[in-house]
Amino acid sequence: MLFGKKPGYDPDYDLKLEESLAENKYPAEKMAAARAAEHTSLCAQVCTPEVWDKYKDVVSSGPAKWTLARAINTGVMYPDSFVGCHAGDRESYDDFKDFFYPVIEKYHTGFSMKEGSPPQGTPSERMDPARITVDLSDSAKGKIASTRIRIARNLSMFPLNPGGSRESREQVAGLMAKVYARIPADSDLAGEFFLHTDISEAKRQELIDDHFLFRGKDRMQAASGYHQYWPHGRGVYLNRAKTFINWVNEGDHLRIISMEMGGDVKAVFERLSAGAKVIEEGV
Missing domain, CATH: 3.30.590.10 (Glutamine synthetase/guanido kinase, catalytic domain)
Incomplete structure (x- = not known):
């Protein structure tokens, strides 16, 4: 059972890397167009050619073995996204800090990744x-x-x-x-x-109709890898x-x-x- 996913490649669920990123090449034309547009994702604002060159061959030290190509795939494929990037493991934030730190600071206006805000307690x-x-x-x-x-x-x-x-x-x-x-x-x-x-189709539909069960089916999330191995x-x-x-x-x-x-x-x-x-x- 695919539970909403179409057989074969389904862009609402399946991960597909943008053509340049699949070859670990900087998508220069698409990024330039994104930066010239009325709306520019945080990903496109921060991932300059210089940032790309610094991290293009880096692999995260965490279990995901994340890359910058994977991180920016959503933003390149869907330039209308607001953030447009994802981390694959907690280590990614530090391993690609010249990319992720500015993105975080742009999203959380006034927050400094250098100064931080150490949480108190559990x-x-x-x-x-x-x-x-x-x-x-x-x-x-x-x-x-x-x-x-x-x-x-x-x-x-x-x-x-x-x-x-x-x-x-x-x-x-x-x-x-x-x-x-x-x-x-x-x-x-x-x-x-x-x-x-594990649930029956009838129970699944009941939970969806009652707005308790999520269905996936989101192209931007799919481009990040969120929906891989669905369900x-x-x-x-x-x-x-x-x-x-x-x-x-x-x-x-x-x-x-x-x-x-x-x-x-x-x-x-x-x-x-x-x-x-x-x-x-x-x-």
Whole structure:
């Protein structure tokens, strides 16, 4: 079963390197056109011929063995993208720092990769709901139809998904299955993990129709490598109330989502924080 992917080459799912990049050559004409256009991706702004020459033969020191050609493929193929580049592993950011650092600084205006902003405490400690000292008024809550808060997490022991393999994706999913299985049955977070490759077509369509299950199918993400080996290792975790949802290997390793009808933003964040802590401790 391909679960939405067309047989053979499907640009919505399959990775294909742009012709010049496939030969490890700088796509000079396309990059010049991108820089002359009304919109220029961050990738095209930063990846000058000088940057390319510095890194064209470099391979990342991490498990993805990433290259600059792979990093910029999305931006070259789709110049209307905003960022247009991807890292294949955490080491890529430093191994190609004269490319990735400026991209990050352009995206996060005012942030300095040299000075940094060292985080204090663990991720779950930084998401402590007790740090929120104000509440929305009843009037404000009454104006909110629904509330949804989400965070993304990637696991340091695996390559990032653009540089991942079928095996690494399945290992992420297998690890998360064990984490979910250890959530106490009486917890509000307890629920069921559905893998794309294990569920029936009827259940899959039900989850998609209810907007709980992702379908992939994105050309820009496909050009990065996000959708390689589709649908293996992909799935969704739902608690019983369907207010705590995890997307596994949709793009990042984890998209952790808390949502409910109404405007109780603090309650939604408290659930998100509790779920993130369970995952952090379980991993």
